[in-house]
Amino acid sequence: MLDIHQIRADFPILNQKVNGKPLIYFDNGATSQKPKVVIDAISKYYNEINANIHRGVHTLSQLATDAYEEARLKVQNHINAKHNYEVLFTSGTTFGINLVANGFASILKSGDEVMVSALEHHSNIVPWQMLCEKTGATLKVIPMNENGELIQSEYEKLLSEKTKIVTVNHISNALGTINPVKQMIAKAHQVGAAVLIDGAQAVPHLKPDVQDLDCDFYAFSGHKMCGPTGTGILYGKEEWLNKLPPYQGGGEMIKEVTFEKTTYADLPHKFEAGTPHIAGGIVLGTAIDYLNKLGFENIQELENELLAYGTKRLLEIEGLKIYGTAPKKTAVISFNIEGIHPYDIGSIIDKLGIAVRTGHHCTQPIMNFYGIPGTIRASFSFYNTKEEIDSMVEALKKAQSMLS
Structure with a gap:
């Protein structure tokens, strides 16, 4: 098993704060962060x-x-x-x-x-x-x-x-x-x-x-x-x-x-x-x-755990719907909360230091298929943690209460 604390130490950007809060970076589908060796x-x-x-x-x-x-x-x-x-x-x-x-x-x-x-x-x-x-x-x-x-x-x-x-x-x-x-x-x-x-x-x-x-x-x-x-x-x-x-x-x-x-x-x-x-x-x-050096089998094991845990925790939020429920998928969860525009959610949780992607993700035909303007996308990497997912869930609940 990989040491997640050692892995996170490899990525200098993860130590910074955004809007006074520790950075939680869940926009890995857009671009990954870079280790110090790179x-x-x-x-x-x-x-x-x-x-x-x-x-x-x-x-x-x-x-x-x-x-x-x-x-x-x-x-x-x-x-x-x-x-x-x-x-x-x-x-x-x-x-x-x-x-x-x-x-x-x-x-x-x-x-x-x-x-x-x-x-x-x-x-x-x-x-x-x-x-x-x-x-x-x-x-x-x-x-x-x-x-x-x-x-x-x-x-x-x-x-x-x-x-x-x-x-x-x-x-x-x-x-x-x-x-x-x-x-x-x-x-x-x-x-x-x-x-x-x-x-x-x-x-x-x-x-x-x-x-x-x-x-x-x-x-x-x-x-x-x-x-x-x-x-x-x-x-x-x-x-x-x-x-x-x-x-x-x-x-x-x-x-x-x-x-x-x-x-x-x-x-x-x-x-x-x-x-x-x-x-x-x-x-x-x-x-x-x-x-x-990390090993892709180890990376997949970590990310599959994050996907399963993130899916479970997000579905605890009332009115939350996940788009993309194929049995074979990677560590990406695309979702919306009923009655709230994804952009509004993304803007609020950014104030809490949480980076997610909102919008159509350059896949407008997919959004048209589901009849939605876009989604909130949390995309995980091997340097993310379950504790960060917990923080996101609490932030989403807070945003939901503010916007409902």
């Missing part, structure tokens, strides 16, 4: 090896290049990619999804179909809508049920030889639902469709094995897994990355440039134009090391 690694990079990568023969450039490519290897091992050049550094999940959608513009034609799910974040809806408008392809949507689960029988009915790509999140950011992506990938492959998995909400809680999943693409962000903002990864199978055209033109992604013709660099550099977020990429590797 904060120190950012400082170390700029203090000791700051230089541009891949281009210089001088010592600092070589040190920076080695550290950056070592981080790529850490990601490769973490997600079990077959090749290190299947791992692309990006600015985040949104960038990775847009890269793939842009590439599919050269593949799709009128009459083809792109499939998303009703559980998607806007970042995994809008790029595909734009792609369909550009190519004449049709967008299909996998429906959900009241529990917040995708209806697998309907998914199977929607699949056909017209389906060219299926894109679905591993875990819902709004509801915490863990989707059966391995089975969904296998079914999509039976009709010849590629599959992109949005792993933004999954990577803080589990280690995705991209070879076991057999996904064609897997995108995630560093800032949700204790890494820096502005960092992310797109994994793509070698065959698919070779099929897709470059997303951006510029330095690094070229092999040879003349005014008559440009040839492109080999993977992964074909998709990594310009100077990247070097410090961010290196320190994402540091964050991955930190999480693996």
